[in-house]
Amino acid sequence: MQDKGGGVRSKLVIWLVVLSVSVSVMPTSSVHAQTDTTQGLTLPLAVELALRNNPMMRAAASGRQQADAQLDEARAGRLPVVQFTETYTNSNNPVFVFGSLLEQGRFGPQNFDLNALNSPDPLNNFRTALTVRLPVFDQWQTSSRIEQARLGQQQADKQKEFVQQQIRFEVLRAYYGVLVANARKDVADEAVKTASADVKRIRDLYEAGVVVQSDLLAAEVQLAEFRQQQIEAAGAIVVAQAALNTAIGLPVNTPHRVEGALVEKRFDAVDAEELLKLALLHRPDYARAQLAVRSSEQGVRRARGQWLPRFDVFASVGGSHRGFNGSADYAVGATVTFDLLDFGRSARIKQAEAAESLTDAEQARLADQIRFEVIRAHQQFVSAQARLEVAARTVDQAAEVLRIVQDRHQEGLTTITEVLRAGTALVRARLNLLAARYDYYVGYAQVLLASGRLNDVHPFVS
Secondary structure, three states: OHHHHHHHHHHHHHHHHHHHHHOOOOOOOHHHHHHOOOOOEOHHHHHHHHHHHOHHHHHHHHHHHHHHHHHHHHHHHHOOEEEEEEEEEEEOOHHHHHHHHHHHOOOOHHHHOHHHHHOOOOEEEEEEEEEEEEEEEOOOHHHHHHHHHHHHHHHHHHHHHHHHHHHHHHHHHHHHHHHHHHHHHHHHHHHHHHHHHHHHHHHHHHHOOOOOHHHHHHHHHHHHHHHHHHHHHHHHHHHHHHHHHHHHOOOOOOOOOEOOOOOOOOOOOOOHHHHHHHHHHHOHHHHHHHHHHHHHHHHHHHHHHHHOOEEEEEEEEEEEEOOOOEEEEEEEEEEEEOOOOOOOHHHHHHHHHHHHHHHHHHHHHHHHHHHHHHHHHHHHHHHHHHHHHHHHHHHHHHHHHHHHHHHHHHOOOOOHHHHHHHHHHHHHHHHHHHHHHHHHHHHHHHHHHHOOOOOOOHHHOO
């Protein structure tokens, strides 16, 4: 009886050693053997691919292109406007006929006839003109639009920076999600393999009358539990791979050989108050909100500028003719325009002021939201760090419990059921350690994202 129990104990010790080795995340897995690519996918490479392929980056680039076009359009307000016109008129209006004859150079003594002056025959007139108009002062409209367009460019750049940080976070979370899924599958595979051998051995002992049936049933229950974990881990790998491909911007079924390890690592924690200050300095979305406030101020300036006069200069060259021949003329001048009565002007000013007030409120709301996100991310990171320490101690404790139970079983002081229960607890503790380490990694990334400092992923690369 003691010899056979010692054999079970030796097998469980081997199982413990295998599980200890399996805690570190292996770069490859049998599940992925058929989907390996020629080049392993590292975290920096995954981020690089995402920054090229993710649709969010294309949207951000389009936003910058739109801002550039808006600036070009606004600057065009300072350039002259050149117009070409060709007008055909047929009329017997006395003033029109008299003036058109003069413009065509065909006015003669016969046209002084009173009947011809008062009741002229219809006249055809073609008027060709080239006009150049240049604004000198346009009530601050163009200068305000240009400044708003420049602010729009800066907003687009900040939006791109914000999107880049979000993509880095999503890729990092998905990348380590794949590593954790692979590690859980490795642990589950080894647990199933060891538990299957234990069931066979205990069945032989039961048939030999050495152990009771409850011991065999307990071993079979343990094997079933490990097989459930194995099935869940296999499905989790497929989902994690799809999540990583989605974050990168590739089809969900794109095969990869993910390289890396979710090793033990310590990150430098920053005080919550310091994080709040850093967030308001570095968050791209908050900088974008500040730029939006400045843009709304330019909108108010442009609306109030409508109280001022407008000054333009112009030059025109043209000619009037009946067919292909006629006379040419030119005109140069300047205009000053002042709207004495414009019922919509006050409303437009109020609208611009309301927009400015709205952007101020949005900036304040975003500042409050950022503070909340920083506090939440910091607390989650601190909690993950504490849970990681507890999980590490639990693994050591579970291993010690298993050792003690095995010694007691060897002395005949406990049943095989207790040994199996202790082995199950150790497997669960190691899986919890993997989950806690993943939360610790992601929690630190969330802290960097919340404070606007997730500019690269090198702190996570071992």
